Amino acid sequence: MAHLIFSEDEQRELREAARAEFPGNPALAYVLENLAAEGIDLDRGRDWEDLRVEAGLPERNAEAPEVA
Known part of the structure; x- marks a missing residue:
């Protein structure tokens, strides 16, 4: 496969977007900033x-609701 990395400009843009879009969720902003830095x-x-198996979740079936 591959390792996606971001240029310094892309990293800066991703960090700024994470801070702007998720000011009420610092944990999500941190994760996005970390992805920007490390790829x-x-x-x-x-x-x-x-x-799913690791988390012990049930198998998905046609009756299960779709969630995003």
């Missing part, structure tokens, strides 16, 4: 099904 390692990505 995204796609090799460490995990499949939703693995996360």
Whole structure:
């Protein structure tokens, strides 16, 4: 896969956007700022099904509501 990294200008823009868009949620702003600084390692990505099993969530079925 790949490791996405951001240029210094992109990092600055992402940080500013995170602070502006999420002033009431500093935890989310922190996560977005951290992604801007460190990039995204796609090799460490995990499949939703693995996360679901790990969290002990039930299997998804047609009756389950869609959530975003």
